Amino acid sequence: MHINVRGTRKIISNVSSFTPRYEFPKYSMPLTDFKGHQVKALKTFEKLLPQMNMIIELRDIRAPLSTRNVVFDRIARKEHDVMKLVVYTRKDLMPGNKPYIGKLKNWHEELGEKFILLDCRNKTDVRNLLKILEWQNYELETNGGYLPMGYRALITGMPNVGKSTLINSLRTIFHNQGNMGRKFKKVAKTGAEAGVTRATSEVIRVTSRNTESRNEIYLIDTPGIGVPGRVSDHNRMLGLALCGSVKNNLVDPIFQADYLLYLMNLQNLNDGRTELYPGSTNSPTNDIYDVLRRLQVNKSQNEKSTAIEWTNKWRLHGKGIIFDPEVLLNNDEFSYKNYVNDQLEKLGDLSYEGLSNKLKGNPNQVF
Numbered sequence: 128m129h130i131n132v133r134g135t136r137k138i139i140s141n142v143s144s145f146t147p148r149y150e151f152p153k154y155s156m157p158l159t160d161f162k163g164h165q166v167k168a169l170k171t172f173e174k175l176l177p178q179m180n181m182i183i184e185l186r187d188i189r190a191p192l193s194t195r196n197v198v199f200d201r202i203a204r205k206e207h208d209v210m211k212l213v214v215y216t217r218k219d220l221m222p223g224n225k226p227y228i229g230k231l232k233n234w235h236e237e238l239g240e241k242f243i244l245l246d247c248r249n250k251t252d253v254r255n256l257l258k259i260l261e262w263q264n265y266e267l268e269t270n271g272g273y274l275p276m277g278y279r280a281l282i283t284g285m286p287n288v289g290k291s292t293l294i295n296s297l298r299t300i301f302h303n304q305g306n307m308g309r310k311f312k313k314v315a316k317t318g319a320e321a322g323v324t325r326a327t328s329e330v331i332r333v334t335s336r337n338t339e340s341r342n343e344i345y346l347i348d349t350p351g352i353g354v355p356g357r358v359s360d361h362n363r364m365l366g367l368a369l370c371g372s373v374k375n376n377l378v379d380p381i382f383q384a385d386y387l388l389y390l391m392n393l394q395n396l397n398d399g400r401t402e403l404y405p406g407s408t409n410s411p412t413n414d415i416y417d418v419l420r421r422l423q424v425n426k427s428q429n430e431k432s433t434a435i436e437w438t439n440k441w442r443l444h445g446k447g448i449i450f451d452p453e454v455l456l457n458n459d460e461f462s463y464k465n466y467v468n469d470q471l472e473k474l475g476d477l478s479y480e481g482l483s484n485k486l487k488g489n490p491n492q493v494f
């Protein structure tokens with residue numbers, strides 16, 4: 128692997144002797160958080176897909192590779208007519224650098240995938256998504272006529288990426304247009320940890336018939352689907368823990384904090400001006416215990432509680448951090464298409480019986 132570190136010395140001139148780690152150790156941890164209710168949801172998806180006009184797959188903009196689940200590609204493979212749109216969530220926490228978005232554009236062009244970015248809680252962003260759905264609906268209606276079951280979109284994605292929040296926001300727009308009377312309440316339960324939605328929802332209406340369209344638009348909320356162990360690895364598990372896509376108590380908080388430090392030091396190669404942790408620009412370190420000491424505000428805090436507080440802060444509000452080292456390493460040989468094909472190959476055939484049987488043994492085993 129060739130790692131391009133051009134310009135490093137110039138950017139961090141005052142700490143020219145510091146070299147970040149280019150690899151992260153493989154600490155002992157479970158490599159998956161795949162659950163029984165997710166197998167059930169996958170079976171439901173297969174049944175629902177023929178009725179769908181669009182699949183919307185949500186991914187976290189801070190971890191575009193780790194939150195890309197090839198299980199969804201496998202399921203959609205037979206449904207060539209269903210349009211797919213990738214929605215990167217947490218735009219509000221996105222690194223503010225243009226090259227990053229340029230990289231994403233190139234990646235998605237390689238695969239012919241369409242994507243948009245949004246903050247699921249932001250009305251303007253969510254309205255823009257609604258406009259896309261309305262446009263697709265209009266196109267279908269003009270070409271094929273009336274859809275008796277309405278225009279239907281399945282909202283999918285890994286756990287905690289914002290699926291239910293997005294549906295609630297779309298529903299709020301619908302409500303504010305005066306379509307739902309006074310008794311409006313959130314339709315989908317949301318929460319800051321993985322696995323809040325446990326079952327596939329009934330259809331949720333987000334537009335009404337109007338002069339332009341007779342087809343109403345419906346969404347279906349789904350439980351987040353994790354990756355089976357065979358398409359996971361240590362780095363991915365740590366990245367998913369940092370964005371909240373697996374239960375965060377599954378991975379030791381010190382490992383998570385150390386991984387965050389590893390990523391921050393790599394990120395500083397590209398932009399050494401941001402103080403990502405105390406002393407990251409003037410006295411960077413690869414020693415997590417050193418960082419935890421710098422973060423401790425009083426003596427009553429121990430290393431573990433400091434690590435939990437620090438990683439939680441970045442998971443929920445940390446702006447500008449990227450959780451996938453492949454994005455930060457500037458490896459000239461990295462190809463998104465090859466990455467996805469490699470994941471599909473590792474996944475092999477999706478046998479629900481196989482997945483269910485293995486889950487009966489040990490929920491966190493590698494399979």
Ligand SMILES: Nc1nc2c(ncn2[C@@H]2O[C@H](COP(=O)(O)OP(=O)(O)OP(=O)(O)O)[C@@H](O)[C@H]2O)c(=O)[nH]1
Pocket residue numbers: 216217218219220245246247248284285286287288289290291292293316317318319320321322323324325349350351352443
């Ligand atoms: N900063 C930020 N937070 C978001 C965004 N979208 C969702 N969240 C937060 O992320 C957390 C998870 O949101 P949910 O909507 O419950 O996620 P989900 O994908 O439905 O999760 P599961 O049902 O567990 O699969 C909540 O605390 C939301 O407030 C976003 O665009 N930006």
Ligand SMILES: [Mg+2]
Pocket residue numbers: 290291292315316317323324349350351
């Ligand atoms: Mg949900």
